[in-house]
Amino acid sequence: MLFMELKITNLSKDFRKTKAVNQVSYTFHSGVYGLLGINGAGKTTLMRMLTTLLNPTSGEITWDGEDVFKMDKAYRKLLGYLPQDFGVYPDFSVQDYLRYIAALKNLTPTEAKEKVQEVLLLTGMTQFKGKKMRTLSGGMKRRAGIAQAVLNDPKILVLDEPTAGLDPSERIRFRNLISELAADRIVLLSTHIVSDVESVAGQIILMKEGRFVATGTTEELIAACPDKGWLCNVPKDEVYAYHQKYRVANVKTLSDHAQLRILSQDAPMPGAVPEETSLEDVFLSYFGERSGGEDGNGMV
Amino acid sequence: MAMVWYEIKKILLRPSCQIALLLLLALSSYICYQEVYGDEGVEWLTESGEWLKGPAAAREMRSAQEEWSGPLDQAMMEKALEVLKRYEEEEKDHPEDIDYRFQRIQPLMDIRDMLNLAGKDYYEWEADDFFIAETLTPETLPNVREQRIKQLENYLYDESSLAYSRFSQNEKEYLLSCYEKMDETIQMGYAQGWSHAFDAGYYVIFYGSIIMAFLVSGLFANESRRKTDAVYFSTEHGRKKGSAAKLTAGFLLTTAVYWALMLTLNGLILSMLGFEGGDLSILAEPMDNWRCIFNLTFRQRSLLALLDGYIIWMLFSGVAMLVSASTRSESLAATVPALLILIPNALNSYGITQGSSFWMNFFPDKMVRAYVGNSPYVLVEIFGKVMPMLYVQRFLYTVLIVVLTLVCWQIYRRKQVR
Structure with missing residues (x-):
C-alpha cells in the first residue's frame, strides 16, 4: 500500500479542437510542487482536473492507487483548493464565509468554530473576521482564500496563482505561509511568477502547451538547461x-x-x-519571448 | 442544517432579495387594504347616508344580517320577498333619495341575488337580470337547488349553446352530479371575512409566486456568476449534500415566506371583517359562486386554496431553481416562472385561448383561478372518469415538484467548472 501518492497518468483534456492538457503523467508525494508556465499553458485546466472540477478527456488521476473520480467525496475530503479566480459571497462576513465552507467540508459546528479561529490566526485575518467579503482588498480576499483552503487540514493543497495581483509584501507573506503549510501534505502551486516557485517549491514542473516539458528541482532544471x-x-x-x-x-x-x-x-x-544560470533563465529558455505574463516578463 | 442556513442567509443578505421581499410585503399590504377598505372592500350605507368601510361596515352588516341568517326555506324567501316589494313601492315616494331602497335591503342582498339567479330558467355567463326577485310572488318563488340544475341542463343540452359540443356526455353528467350534490336548503349568513380573505389570497398567490421565483433564482446561478463554484464543488459535500442544501433552502424559504404571509394576511382580514360564516356553503354568496361546481364551505375553500397556492409557489421555486442550475443564468431563472403564469393568464384574459386549447388548461394560472367565482368549467376525463382539471393539476404539480427537485440536483451535482 502506497502512502500519499497522487498520480496522474496520460492525462488529457480537450476543449473542442484545443488540447488544454496533453498526455501528462506525474507522481506527487509529500512536498511543495511548483507548476510553472505561461498563461494558457494548461495549468488551471490541470488543477481543475486534480480538484475534480473537470473530467479528463482521457487518462486517470489516482490517490494511493484509487481513481479519484470514483472516490468522489472521500477524495474531496483530502482537498484544499484556492482557485485563480477566487470568488466570494459579497454579503457574508469573513467568519460566515469560513463557517459555510467548513460546513461544506463536513466540519461539525464545534469543529468549525475552533478551526475558523485557527485559520484566521494563521492568515492574520482575526481582526477582519466581521468584515463583509465585498469590502476586502485583493490581498485580504486571497488570505481568506488560503484560510478556506486549509480549513479541513487537506492532504492535497492546490493553489492556483495564489500571488496573482498581490503587492510584493503580500507576496512574500504568502510564500512564507505556503512554506508553513507544506509539512506532511502535497502542495501544488501553480504560477507564472518564477520567484514564487523558486523560493518554496522542492520540485518544479514546467508546463507548455498542455505538456510537461521539464521537471525536477531548481538545481536539476538549471543543470539540464x-x-x-x-x-x-x-x-x-x-x-x-x-x-x-x-x-x-x-x-x-x-x-x-x-x-x-x-x-x-x-x-x-x-x-x-x-x-x-538561474531558474528565470531556465524559464526564459523554455518559454522564450512568450514568457511575458501579466505580472511582467514572468519574473519578479 | 448549517449548509441550509447559510444558503438561506445568502438569499436574505442580498439587497435585491431584500427589496423583493419588501415589495412582496408592500403588495400584500396593499391587497389586504383593498380587500378591507378599498374598492373591493366591505361597504355599508348608514341610515344617515354615510358610507362606512372596513371593520365598521362589517360590524353593521354582520348585525343587520343576523335577521337574515339561517336556512333559505320558503318562509325566509317569502319574508325577503315582502321586504323587497315593500321598499320597491316605498322608493317611489322618496324620489330625492336615490339610495332609499338600497340602504334598506342591504342586509338581504345575498338573498336577493339568489332569487335573481334562481328566478330564471336560462343560463348565461354574463348579463344576469338583477330585478327578477321583485317580479316573483310567493307562488312563483323558485326551488334554488332545482333551478340551478335546470339552468345547467338547459346550458349543456341546448344545441345553440357553446357547451353542447364543448363537453362530452360524461362531462355533462359530471357537472350535473356536482350541482345535484348541493344541499336541499342553503344556509345564509354573514361570511365577508372568509370571502375577502380568499379574494386577497388569490392575488398574493398569483403575484407572490413570481416574486418568490425571483428570490430563489440566484441560488445556483450565482455560484457561477460570482466564481465561487470552484471552491464550492471542490469541497467534500459540495456536489451532493451542498446541492441538496441549496434545494432545501429554496423550498424552506418558499414555505416560510408563503405560510407566514398567507396566514398573516388571512388572519388580519378575518380579524378585521370577522371569522363568522366559515361553515356556510360558498353558495351563500351566490353572485360570485352560483355556477361553481365545488360544494365547499367558505373555510374549506380557503384551506384548499391555501394548499393549492402553496403547491404553485413550490412549483415556481422548483422551476426557478432548475433553470438556475441548468443555465447558470439568474435572470432566465427568474423570468421563466413569471412567463409561465403571466402569458397563459394574459391569453386567457383576452379570450385568445379560452376553451380553445386543451393544453392551456394545464398552466398554473388555471389552478390559481380554479375557485375564483364563476370561472369556466375546466374538466378532464381520465380512463372514463371525469374530474376538474384542478385535481389533475394538484397531482401533476406535486409529482412535478419532486421530479424537478431530483433533476435539478442531478444536473447541478454533475456540473463541471472550466
Whole structure:
C-alpha cells in the first residue's frame, strides 16, 4: 500500500479542437510542487482536473492507487483548493464565509468554530473576521482564500496563482505561509511568477502547451538547461540586433553602452562573461519571448 | 442544517432579495387594504347616508344580517320577498333619495341575488337580470337547488349553446352530479371575512409566486456568476449534500415566506371583517359562486386554496431553481416562472385561448383561478372518469415538484467548472 501518492497518468483534456492538457503523467508525494508556465499553458485546466472540477478527456488521476473520480467525496475530503479566480459571497462576513465552507467540508459546528479561529490566526485575518467579503482588498480576499483552503487540514493543497495581483509584501507573506503549510501534505502551486516557485517549491514542473516539458528541482532544471547566462556589454544601437539573434534575459542601459544578459549555449560575443544560470533563465529558455505574463516578463 | 442556513442567509443578505421581499410585503399590504377598505372592500350605507368601510361596515352588516341568517326555506324567501316589494313601492315616494331602497335591503342582498339567479330558467355567463326577485310572488318563488340544475341542463343540452359540443356526455353528467350534490336548503349568513380573505389570497398567490421565483433564482446561478463554484464543488459535500442544501433552502424559504404571509394576511382580514360564516356553503354568496361546481364551505375553500397556492409557489421555486442550475443564468431563472403564469393568464384574459386549447388548461394560472367565482368549467376525463382539471393539476404539480427537485440536483451535482 502506497502512502500519499497522487498520480496522474496520460492525462488529457480537450476543449473542442484545443488540447488544454496533453498526455501528462506525474507522481506527487509529500512536498511543495511548483507548476510553472505561461498563461494558457494548461495549468488551471490541470488543477481543475486534480480538484475534480473537470473530467479528463482521457487518462486517470489516482490517490494511493484509487481513481479519484470514483472516490468522489472521500477524495474531496483530502482537498484544499484556492482557485485563480477566487470568488466570494459579497454579503457574508469573513467568519460566515469560513463557517459555510467548513460546513461544506463536513466540519461539525464545534469543529468549525475552533478551526475558523485557527485559520484566521494563521492568515492574520482575526481582526477582519466581521468584515463583509465585498469590502476586502485583493490581498485580504486571497488570505481568506488560503484560510478556506486549509480549513479541513487537506492532504492535497492546490493553489492556483495564489500571488496573482498581490503587492510584493503580500507576496512574500504568502510564500512564507505556503512554506508553513507544506509539512506532511502535497502542495501544488501553480504560477507564472518564477520567484514564487523558486523560493518554496522542492520540485518544479514546467508546463507548455498542455505538456510537461521539464521537471525536477531548481538545481536539476538549471543543470539540464541547454542555455547559459552571459553578461555582455554592447553599444546601445546594437541592442535590437542582439534581441533578434539571442534570448535576452535582461537589458541594463548605462551611460555609454548597454549591458545585456543573454541566454545562449556559447558565448554570444568576445568578452562575454559567463554568469550563474538561474531558474528565470531556465524559464526564459523554455518559454522564450512568450514568457511575458501579466505580472511582467514572468519574473519578479 | 448549517449548509441550509447559510444558503438561506445568502438569499436574505442580498439587497435585491431584500427589496423583493419588501415589495412582496408592500403588495400584500396593499391587497389586504383593498380587500378591507378599498374598492373591493366591505361597504355599508348608514341610515344617515354615510358610507362606512372596513371593520365598521362589517360590524353593521354582520348585525343587520343576523335577521337574515339561517336556512333559505320558503318562509325566509317569502319574508325577503315582502321586504323587497315593500321598499320597491316605498322608493317611489322618496324620489330625492336615490339610495332609499338600497340602504334598506342591504342586509338581504345575498338573498336577493339568489332569487335573481334562481328566478330564471336560462343560463348565461354574463348579463344576469338583477330585478327578477321583485317580479316573483310567493307562488312563483323558485326551488334554488332545482333551478340551478335546470339552468345547467338547459346550458349543456341546448344545441345553440357553446357547451353542447364543448363537453362530452360524461362531462355533462359530471357537472350535473356536482350541482345535484348541493344541499336541499342553503344556509345564509354573514361570511365577508372568509370571502375577502380568499379574494386577497388569490392575488398574493398569483403575484407572490413570481416574486418568490425571483428570490430563489440566484441560488445556483450565482455560484457561477460570482466564481465561487470552484471552491464550492471542490469541497467534500459540495456536489451532493451542498446541492441538496441549496434545494432545501429554496423550498424552506418558499414555505416560510408563503405560510407566514398567507396566514398573516388571512388572519388580519378575518380579524378585521370577522371569522363568522366559515361553515356556510360558498353558495351563500351566490353572485360570485352560483355556477361553481365545488360544494365547499367558505373555510374549506380557503384551506384548499391555501394548499393549492402553496403547491404553485413550490412549483415556481422548483422551476426557478432548475433553470438556475441548468443555465447558470439568474435572470432566465427568474423570468421563466413569471412567463409561465403571466402569458397563459394574459391569453386567457383576452379570450385568445379560452376553451380553445386543451393544453392551456394545464398552466398554473388555471389552478390559481380554479375557485375564483364563476370561472369556466375546466374538466378532464381520465380512463372514463371525469374530474376538474384542478385535481389533475394538484397531482401533476406535486409529482412535478419532486421530479424537478431530483433533476435539478442531478444536473447541478454533475456540473463541471472550466
